[in-house]
């Protein structure tokens with residue numbers, strides 16, 4: 171039986187999501203903009219999903235816009251904030267230096283125009299952004315700050331609430347944006363508590379399908395759209411909505427809400443068991459830090475064995491993990507480097523990301539395979 175431990179890259183859709191997708195395709199297949207009943211039914215499906223995402227973020231459903239995923243949502247907010255708020259003398263962006271490319275790249279594009287200055291705040295040795303470092307870079311020229319909630323490579327949880335609260339107190343006009351993809355449906359997120367003007371989430375990390383995500387934009391914040399056309403999603407995101415994907419997203423979130431706390435406790439038990447089991451292997455070094463850490467992601471290095479080599483060895487045993495982050499496709503991890511992890515260890519980093527269904531048996535299979543893999547691969551070096 172295979173063991174899937176790459177849930178930060180994507181999750182297997184749950185039954186509730188698949189069944190909602192199917193119903194939407196088979197029954198409520200109308201265009202939600204159509205005025206007849208089949209269209210209205212599709213619109214209702216979408217609004218139910220909107221209510222579920224809003225309940226999970228504790229916000230008004232009117233503040234939720236569906237997009238094609240977190241990448242589009244992050245791009246919309248960053249380019250939109252620059253267009254609307256990054257004008258005249260306010261041209262500065264302060265961002266954590268460990269963002270996902272869907273945040274880092276649009277900001278790089280803005281910087282390349284020569285019109286904006288960007289300050290990137292690197293994490294401390296534990297992989298977490300220090301609020302004092304972040305805040306000392308924010309000033310009256312800053313129109314946008316962006317900080318992810320949970321880092322996708324290490325599981326480090328950033329003090330976003332502390333950072334955004336202080337930014338808003340000193341500079342109420344500065345837009346606060348949080349990529350919460352790896353924290354959503356894992357840690358409790360209350361939009362108002364976080365002091366975020368914009369929050370981004372993705373469906374396929376929470377047991378729904380790929381190709382759909384959502385953004386929360388606080389009432390009163392005016393982010394212009396990235397995509398213009400028929401004016402769907404109150405003009406915030408034109409294009410006929412993918413109702414089946416949206417309905418699946420809503421169903422996945424709805425069914426997980428009551429079990430979020432127990433799932434978290436289970437993830438903690440599994441993560442602790444993994445750490446304990448790995449600590450028996452003296453050639454394994456844990457890179458994730460245990461304070462301010464999400465138990466859903468653990469990053470470690472197998473000394474002397476390059477990540478891809480170990481990944482493919484594990485794959486041959488039907489155990490699926492990631493090298494660093496799936497999105498960086500083997501590129502050197504700037505996150506691990508910023509944490510002071512030597513290149514040699516960073517090159518042998520493995521990311522294990524667990525799901526609500528991961529068992530101690532899965533962890534035993536992984537740890538045994540790492541031990542066997544190390545024995546045979548180290549010999550052939």
Ligand code: PMP
Nearest residue numbers: 239240241270272322351372383
């Ligand atoms: N942000 C983070 C932190 C992520 O982990 C991912 C997915 N790898 C994304 C954004 C992009 O999400 P999507 O695949 O929905 O575009």
